[in-house]
Amino acid sequence: MATLATPNGYTLDNTGKRVVVDPVTRIEGHMRCEVNLDSNNVIRNAVSTGTMWRGLEVILKGRDPRDAWAFTQRICGVCTGTHALTSVRAVENALGIEIPENANSIRNIMQLSLQVHDHLVHFYHLHALDWVNPVNALKADPKATSELQQMVSPAHPNSSPGYFRDIQTRLKKFVESGQLGPFKNGYWTNPAYLLPPEADLMAVTHYLEALDFQKEIMTVRTIFGGKDIHPNWLVGGVPCAINIDGDMAAGAPVNMTSLNYVRKITDKCINFVKNVYVPDVIAIGKFYKTWLYGGGIANKSLMAYGDIPDRANDYSPENLMMPHGAIVDGKLTDIHPVDLTDPEQIQEFVPHSWYKYPDESKGLHPWDGITEPHYELGPKAKGTSTRIEELDEGAKYSWIKAPRWRGHAMEVGPLARYIIGYQQGRKDIQEQVDGCLSALGLPMEAMFSTLGRTAARALEAQWAAEKQAYFLDKLITNVKNGDTATANTAKFDPKTWPDEVKGVGFTEAPRGALAHWIRIKGGKIENYQCVVPTTWNGTPRDNEGNIGAFEASLLDTKVERAEEPVEILRTLHSFDPCLACSTHVMGPDGQELAEVKVR
Ligand code: NFE
């Protein structure tokens, strides 16, 4: 290949200098990215690769469907509960099981709490250092930092000059000891960093605050799920008893004391997102508002399944508080319904994935999905199978399958949800987006970018924290009205099941649309297929050569220093990639994973 036009409208040129980033760090799982730069250091071709295979779909075959949540929850160490929730919904859908209202409220609280937690961790601990320079923070004047903090967010209590001076002193000790810890290996002398020292100090301080706050956020899921990060779930409801006047010791984890505690943490989440996270994204965004790269397919093809059912057991879009729909061909006002049961809509392709199908010119709907690993490098690849130097994107090159909606590669995630919700006229979302854009002094088109993706996630964290409070109120009201049911076990016994059934469960995971498809036969799992958000966003090419969200988003971006590809990290990180999820489906991942190679 020299230049190649893709059916979805991109021109790729792989003749220029090839830069390999492997591993891409500050993500979940193992990812590799190769790009070609032209003579002006602009990206003209991008190749995104999941470099491990985990075989969860194979492991699930023959198991008890009621246990699938516990296996699928281990797909990831970040978005754990969302897989468990998707799994119990898939089994309930297959078997026609309805859950009590309280179970719906508790599941929503857990899911929303995960959204807030995951988004917060993503921004501060995985993404912020693409924009924030902790070494530069040493030059900050603590008094000026305090003034900046009070201007950006007067409501945040930690804002005195002394507070920032202490943090700066801690940071200095870190740097002087030569042990940068979490801040090691950054490109801290790169001119792509634009914040003044005070903004850097403020953001690094919030990095530490958010790190500390995590241990409180997770207690919400611990109360309802017994533990975190892998809480307990149950087909038919939730595995926790409600006794409003009881206590934990008496075996009633949901009581007035624990619910008051959930209220306290929920309020803290609302305040932290409103007074720290969102203002930081706007404050940092103002310095980078001309950095509007990374849109990719965001202004063309977006999809969300919807989630957070207001009333239990109704998964129709009207009852879902998170947006549902698909946009294709850039027609933003034309929102199509998505039917996960229609074999013509969602299909996974593998001609560029390390799997084998009997006929790879066709895609397979997940109910008929096949997961058979087949690792081989293309004829133009360089290196060896255990030490790849350069991949051949004309052949198989990733452990991620290529899912398509009616043939289209789709972007999923907070930005997709927010654009779809905005276009559907959801007032809550419109107000947030308009407010954020006006604070940044940017037009709507700016949303279709790396910055837009990051902003949408922050706004969604705020939305999720508030909805968490809504479901807490709903739960308490329902319990006070005398309904304490949390599980429906009428169809728990496999003897009550038909011999052969199939079902699908879906959620909006922090990174986007997530669904699991299950076939049950003779009480056991016959086939189980997961198509996860990072499968959508991190997809390799399909049978027609369409590129997906990650690859498209990198094109046309200028890289300041080819040997320090912070621009690549910015855009990839804006999707919050989770390769553990997307490659659910071991790899000979060896020593080669620990370097950035530039040729
Ligand atoms: Ni492992 Fe996940 C989320 C799921 S991945 S993080 O959110 O499903 O794309």
Ligand code: MG
């Ligand atoms: Mg899969």
